[in-house]
């Protein structure tokens with residue numbers, strides 16, 4: 001058995017590479033560089049970019065200057081066409097926002113967010129999603145997140161620069177990592193086989209398709225229903241076996257005679 005000290009020392013190498021920062025449609029390449037620096041300072045390395053404004057040429061002179069030696073993170077950053085794609089394999093997704101959203105979403109502060117990310121990284125990949133400089137994250141992007149995380153700021157002036165926000169989150173993660181009692185995973189969902197973000201996406205598509213096919217939902221109004229159902233399943237956090245059961249049920253429902261009006265009438 002490794003000693004507690006050995007486990008404590010191994011924790012950063014084990015957990016930090018499982019924590020991914022995902023930047024959505026960042027406009028300024030300098031902000032991507034500054035975020036890479038903020039991450040590397042705290043020992044984080046996995047940067048994922050969804051449609052940065054400069055496209056594949058995001059690692060330009062501004063980005064490299066602001067990265068200030070963290071260019072390795074820029075080189076290793078992954079590029080994605082959609083947020084869903086950037087979240088593939090993640091069991092926990094935290095969205096960040098400077099302001100409270102109309103749609104109620106479970107909310108954490110920066111400390112709580114750091115604790116969750118660390119605790120769940122013990123069981124698999126996790127992600128923190130940062131939004132556009134001007135407009136943040138859209139509601140359909142927040143719908144892919146289990147929690148919304150906010151850095152408590154001056155309510156009259158709440159929006160940080162994206163790299164400054166990344167720095168606060170990265171610091172929270174490191175601060176808690178070096179302090180963390182060995183084996184503490186108080187806030188984690190311990191089940192190891194939770195369905196990942198991409199598996200849940202497949203399920204949600206299947207669910208909505210079935211609800212439309214059986215006439216429970218109609219195409220015009222299914223947006224709100226889809227968000228409510230997402231919230232429900234974000235709370236439930238099904239594991240892979242449970243998800244297979246649900247998909248099996250959907251397959252049976254769709255297979256029932258008369259379950260798909262389109263097919264019947266055509």
Ligand code: SAH
Pocket residue numbers: 096097098099129130131132133134135136137149150151152153158159160161162163165
């Ligand atoms: N007007 C936008 C501000 C975007 S700031 C909005 O209200 O959302 C760019 C990004 O930095 C945000 O999308 C978020 O990821 C992060 N950010 C800025 N301030 C934050 C705060 N107080 N708490 C959490 N994240 C914050």
